[in-house]
Amino acid sequence: EDKVVQSPLSLVVHEGDTVTLNCSYEVTNFRSLLWYKQEKKAPTFLFMLTSSGIEKKSGRLSSILDKKELFSILNITATQTGDSAVYLCAVERGNKLVFGAGTILRVKS
Amino acid sequence: NAGVMQNPRHLVRRRGQEARLRCSPMKGHSHVYWYRQLPEEGLKFMVYLQKENIIDESGMPKERFSAEFPKEGPSILRIQQVVRGDSAAYFCASSPTEGQGYEQYFGPGTRLTVT
Numbered sequence: 001e002d003k004v005v006q007s008p009l010s011l012v013v014h015e016g017d018t019v020t021l022n023c024s025y026e027v028t029n030f031r032s033l034l035w036y037k038q039e040k041k042a043p044t045f046l047f048m049l050t051s052s053g054i055e056k057k058s059g060r061l062s063s064i065l066d067k068k069e070l071f072s073i074l075n076i077t078a079t080q081t082g083d084s085a086v087y088l089c090a091v092e093r094g095n096k097l098v099f100g101a102g103t104i105l106r107v108k109s
Numbered sequence: 110n111a112g113v114m115q116n117p118r119h120l121v122r123r124r125g126q127e128a129r130l131r132c133s134p135m136k137g138h139s140h141v142y143w144y145r146q147l148p149e150e151g152l153k154f155m156v157y158l159q160k161e162n163i164i165d166e167s168g169m170p171k172e173r174f175s176a177e178f179p180k181e182g183p184s185i186l187r188i189q190q191v192v193r194g195d196s197a198a199y200f201c202a203s204s205p206t207e208g209q210g211y212e213q214y215f216g217p218g219t220r221l222t223v224t
Contacts, residue, residue, distance in 0.1 A: 004151070042113070042200065042215035043152070088151060095165050096142070097213065099151035 002027045006089050006100035014108050017079050021103045023089030024071040031092040033065055033072050038086040038102070046074070046087075079107045111136065113203050113216035121222045122191045130186040130219045134203030141184040142213060143169075143176060146198040158184060191223045 003026045013019055025033065032050045036043035047056045049065035049072060056063050060079075065072045076083055084107045090097040114133040122128050134141050139160050144152040154168040158178035169176065173191075178184040188195055198220050202213040 006151075036215075041217045044215075090152075095157045096154040096168070097144075097152070098154065099144075101149070101151040 002091070002093060002098045004089055004091050004098050004100035006087075006103050008103060009101070010104040010106070012106045012108060013079055015080060017107075018075065018077045019079060019105060021074040021076075021087050021089075021105070022071065023073070023100055025089075025091045025098075025100075026070065027091045027093050027098055029093050030067075031094075034090045034092065034097065035063055035072075035074050036088040036090065038088055039084075043088055076105075079105075081107050081109050083107050113138075113201060113214050115199075115201050115216035115219050117219060118217060119220050119222070121224060123224055124192055125190050128188040128191050128195070128221055128223075130188075130199050130201075130221070131183040132186070132201030132203075132216060133183040134201075135205075135214055138203035138205050138214075140204045140206070141178050142202045142204075143184075143186050144200045144202065146200060146218075148197075152200060155186075188221075191221075193223050196221055196223045 005024050007022045032048050034048045035046040047063045052065055052067040060077045063074045086102040086104050088102045089100045113135055116131050141158045143155040145155055146152045156169045156176045157165040161180050173189045175187045198218045200218045201216045204213045
């Protein structure tokens, strides 16, 4: 059965800290891995990763995929209170996205 | 370009009633996906539709749930005889083409509460 596992389940940090969120997967017919940020509303797209070892970067956020070990990490540097959200990892399999349960990040000022 | 629209945003139903959730995809998008998010869990795929066709309903419960995407109008997710376990957030996503995950744009969701 397809499985996407995120860790940790929740995390509390102080502003300015760096965080690393983990996502491991076991999915047949893998096409890509995606990261979303969800704040009490629609998940908003952050990154799509298809190739191993190529870092995607957007401001203070970056992500990388390891297709051999079947995992991805999402890094956030110099965290701000606005980064508080649920971060979802999803793997594209055919027509559907298979989501992990998410990591709840809370950044304290 | 308006995003994906869902209504209602909140819906309260008593056990045994019917719930109808609507999703209007982004302009130009002809592919619609429905996901369900239970408390403390990630989104779970339910069904993928194109105009007038159900392409993949492998995530949808066999009973009481149905979905349609007519030629005109929004996609509808229908839940008959709701039970407490149906309480969840239901998200719709749309895409212009098939299967490219990053092109799935999500709506704000409908939060269904069954009392």
